[in-house]
Amino acid sequence: MTFGLNESLILSIHGYCLQLANVRVTFSILNIYKHHHFCVQDIMASFSHHFSSMFIVWMACFHVNVLCALLGKKREIIINQTLHFRWEDKIYTAKSLQKQWYSVLGNHDYRGNVKAQLSPSLRSIDSRWICLRSFILNAEIVELFFIDTTPFVDKYFLKPKHHHYDWRGVMPRQHYLSNLLKDLESALQDSTANWKIVVGHHPIRSIGHHGETKELKKQLLPLLEANNVDMYINGHDHCLEHITSNTSQVQFLTSGGGSKAWKGDIDRLNKGGVKFFYDGQGFMSLEIRQTDVKIVFYDVFGKVLHNFNLFKQLNTAI
Numbered sequence: 001m002t003f004g005l006n007e008s009l010i011l012s013i014h015g016y017c018l019q020l021a022n023v024r025v026t027f028s029i030l031n032i033y034k035h036h037h038f039c040v041q042d043i044m045a046s047f048s049h050h051f052s053s054m055f056i057v058w059m060a061c062f063h064v065n066v067l068c069a070l071l072g073k074k075r076e077i078i079i080n081q082t083l084h085f086r087w088e089d090k091i092y093t094a095k096s097l098q099k100q101w102y103s104v105l106g107n108h109d110y111r112g113n114v115k116a117q118l119s120p121s122l123r124s125i126d127s128r129w130i131c132l133r134s135f136i137l138n139a140e141i142v143e144l145f146f147i148d149t150t151p152f153v154d155k156y157f158l159k160p161k162h163h164h165y166d167w168r169g170v171m172p173r174q175h176y177l178s179n180l181l182k183d184l185e186s187a188l189q190d191s192t193a194n195w196k197i198v199v200g201h202h203p204i205r206s207i208g209h210h211g212e213t214k215e216l217k218k219q220l221l222p223l224l225e226a227n228n229v230d231m232y233i234n235g236h237d238h239c240l241e242h243i244t245s246n247t248s249q250v251q252f253l254t255s256g257g258g259s260k261a262w263k264g265d266i267d268r269l270n271k272g273g274v275k276f277f278y279d280g281q282g283f284m285s286l287e288i289r290q291t292d293v294k295i296v297f298y299d300v301f302g303k304v305l306h307n308f309n310l311f312k313q314l315n316t317a318i
Contacts, residue, residue, distance in 0.1 A: 057102050057144070057199060057233070103131035104146045106201035106236065107156065114166040133169070134180060136187055142195040142288045145184060149200035149234075151176055152215040181223060188227035194290055194315040197231045198224055205245070205252040207267040207274060208237030224250050230293070230310065233284075239266075240284065240297045242276040242306060251310070253295065255284040276306035290314055 109117055122129045137144040150156065151170045156163075170176045188196060202213045204221050224232060231251045241254035263279050282299040291314055296307040 098128065100130060101128045102135075102137055102144075102146065103129070104199060104201055105131070105133065105148055105150060107150050107153070110150050110156070110165045110167070111163050112166065115168060134183070138193070139288075141193060141290050142197060143187075143191050143193040145187060145196070145198045147180065147184060147198060147200045147220075149202040149213070149216060149220075151180075152219060153202065153213060154215060177219070181219065185223055185227065188223070188229065192315065194312065195231075195288055195293060196227070196229045197233060197286075198229050199233045201234060202236045203234040203241075203252070203254055204232055204250075205243045205273070206234075206237045206239075206241060206254055207243075207270050207277060208239045208241065208254065208256070208279075210237050211267055211270070221248070221250070230312075231295075239280075240276070240278040240282050240305065241274070242295070242297070242308065244273045244275055246273070251295075253284060255297075275308070278305050 105114065105117070118131060118133070122131070132146070133148040135146050137146065151167070151173055156165055157173065167173070184198075198220075200216070200220075202216060203210065204216045205212055221232075225248050229250055231253055233253045233255065235254070235256040237254055237256045239254060239256055241252070243252040243254075245252075266277060266279060276297065278297065278299070280299060282297060282305065285296050285298070287294040287296075291312060293310045294307065295310070297305045299305055
């Protein structure tokens, strides 16, 4: 099932593992950069095994060695004759991590060959892999709306510095963003799930290195608030965060500690609503039932750093 037109395409994906979603949905979330992603693999594998994690959400960035680590192949391949990978590392190979990986693009991905990174050829190498620009994961009691946030950020267009961005499929930019927001709004309004979660690479709220994304705060946040979105989950900043707001029902969650962390890089002047901040490596998990959600942040040793619960009445429209 598809939503929208032209470049802004939102897909509804129904995985076989989600047929029991009316009972419980459990998954883990991380954002991987190009350094030190080995540190998180063991505790993620342990969590996934112990809690029967159904799938994994990855807020990208696709560095070549990260894809190598995920796919775990010791060979070379050329995708679409343009993207050249060498799979050497073998991590994320634990049995408990052989689940579906749902991914969205980040800013570093747009600095490569986006068409190749979205290519179905990657799925032919490893069936776990699903990456699209924007799509919906429908698990009945919860819907996850994955959105492409990089094209929102003005500086990537106005001040790219020495970087080259692959904007194929995005230009004209305003048309692309307008369609994306319209499609997302329509999908949120049509949703009968008791829980609505929006996933994107860039943060709306953050006190980490990059901080808030003003374009998302202006264009995306009002839409989330108007449609009763419960959580916005992102990567980009290399930390773990839980931020709330007195003016919004949305919980802002950053799970960017899947690899290199930026110790001590924090905006101490913008700490309003911050419930938790950790400038080290780790990941986040969600366990969702019809009327409650448990969110837990872990470090690389499996220590629980922060956890909280959300509760609501059952949506009678289900």
